[in-house]
Amino acid sequence: MPKAAKKSKAKAKVKAKIEDPNYPKRPANVYTLFVKDFFKNNSGSFNELTTASSVAWRSMSDVEKEPYQKRADAAKAQYDREIAAYTPPKGFGTNGKKISKGANGLARKNNKKSRDHNAPKRSIGAYLHFQNKNRSKFSKEIENSTNQLSLATYTSKIWNEMSDYEKLPYKQMAEKDSERYTRELKTYASQQEDGSFYNSKGLTSNNTITFKGSRIVLSNVEEADPNFPKGPRRSFILFTSSVRANPPKGWRSLTFLQQAEKIGKMWGELDANETLGWEGKAEHDIKRYEREMTAWLKNRR
Incomplete structure (x- = not known):
């Protein structure tokens, strides 16, 4: 085996x-x-x-x-x-997990706090962006090599041999990812004067919020507010929605994947002015979202 x-x-x-x-x-x-x-x-x-x-x-x-x-x-x-x-069998808790015991033979207390899985995905550094982008390529290179290095060691070796100029694209990716995370976290962690907590889906909890580094932990999340503002969409997503709303001839016979490929090609063929127009629409959508979010938060007080 x-x-x-x-x-x-x-x-x-x-x-x-x-x-x-x-x-x-x-x-x-x-x-x-x-x-x-x-x-x-x-x-x-x-x-x-x-x-x-x-x-x-x-x-x-x-x-x-x-x-x-x-x-x-x-x-x-x-x-x-x-x-x-559900009724847990002997030795198991109501969460289906086996109850662990300490040195004194008594069940340990579970102090682990629940984590909201709607929290924004944390940003990663330049090296991890480099590693993720080249993982498949490096794995093949290792397979065809007589030098039996682990993927982590091989990736680290190449990264350390790169110049600052070669690392620049990955540093820029990390900066954008950090900006994205900060932006999403601000939206997610909107907190009211009464102590209620609202995340990016409009979910609320009146319990204590714990910040662990850049991670947010909360419990007893209630149902989503149906009036919560719809998040802003990027220019490419707006363009995609427009194409799908007014599909070209023969579009319905294509699979989603074929449609996605064609939309990507159509997007790439736009000239600078057309792309700028969609960027402008995305900016308007961001402002729309900010207005609606301000009004929503005001009404919740």
Whole structure:
């Protein structure tokens, strides 16, 4: 048996010991349901399908997303019923996890705080951008080499040999990523005078908010406010929505992936003035979002 397979089998065995196999399985969210269908109905590499599904989802209208929302709501309702009826076996907690014991034989207290998975994804540095972009390429180079270095060692070696000029694109990517994270975090961590907490989805919690570095932890999140402003869209997403709203002849016969490829090509063929026009629309959408967010926060007080 290959080493990787043994490791995976051992990991699954350990997991089975610490988790109740009969604990209700958490349902997939609305986006995950869409992505599963997208992968099933389209062909392409994993990276191609991942990118295309993301673009397709962001350009879909609320009406197009409604079937997936209904499926997600039904799955969540079923999950809630199963959780309410769940009785943990001896030695397991209500969360399905095995109760660990300390040196004194007593159960340890679980002080771990729940983390909101809607929190913005943390930014990464230049080196990690370099590593992520070249991971596949470097893996192939290692396979064809007699020098048996690990991927991390090989990547680090190349990075350290690069000049500042060669590293510049990755440093710029890191700066943009940092700006993105700061911007999303400000939106996510809007806090009211009464202590209520609102994140980027309009979810609220009246509990204590804990900041761990740049991570936000909260608990008992309530339902989303249906009046919460829709987030701003980038120029390319606005362009994609426009094309899909007024599709060219023969468009309906194409798969999502083929449509995404054509939209990408159409975007690349725009001249400077046309691109500038879409950038202007994106700026207007940002201002629209800021106005609506200001009004929404004011009404919540």
